[in-house]
Amino acid sequence: MKTWSLLAVAASAGLVASVALAEPRRDAILADLREQAKKEDPRFAGFSAERGATLYRATHQGKDGPISCSTCHGSTPLGNGQTRLGKAIDPMAVSKNPARYTDSANVEKWFKRNCTEVLGRGCTATEKGDFITFMSGQ
């Protein structure tokens, strides 16, 4: 009985914490990327929302024709996107979707897949940080 109620308290505390911690988890992801960016480029001087916006819109030659991040994520990150198979994607802007960029495994998984698809290579830590910085201000 005691164990159960303790468990229940622990579980609900965990729930509250995970909501309240949404920001710190994104900050931690950005802090990790900042460390990596410094290693990749000694001249690294911080992330840029403007470069993130350019990355979001820039069109590249993909294997099935021109493609950009906005092809799937929508012309503005404030709105819904759509995959090539027609499935809706929730907005990328943090203001519209506060859960974005808070699960580092998920963030890494999609950067890997989508950067490879759009750029034909993985994104650098700087590009990833720029992208999240852009979306955090949207």
Next chain:
Amino acid sequence: MMRAAIAAFLLTTTSLALAGGDELVPPVADPVVKKECGSCHMAFPPQFLPRRSWQKLVDGLASHFGEDASLPEAQRAAVLRYHLEHAADAPGAGRAASKFAASIPAGETPLRITETPRWVREHRKIKPERWKSPEVKSRLNCVACHKDAERGSWDD
């Protein structure tokens, strides 16, 4: 008397509708499957392909219709397990599932639901332009027309 007749009529029609409602397929319930299979397309019900097809699809995720959809081992195993348990030819998978299973020749291992004989038959009257319209976009966008598919109803 009249009322009883109406009630009886309603009863038989509704139960007929229920009996005819073999297009009910339970929606995917597993959170891992929903997330890992349902990001790029709807998480298709495992009931639409036999076990041998799912085995081959999951084995081939690194090159999934031209895309790298590979999964970490834990998720891969969970996804495979769920699909094998609920496949068209899994024991107890239900009527709609058995119809899919029965439509597929024993020697064939289709990888596309849209190439199974049952799918082709059910969609034979759809005009080609319909598939290309912006709100449909692809044959894999089931919910564009089957509005309640994610709740398990494929009747419309």
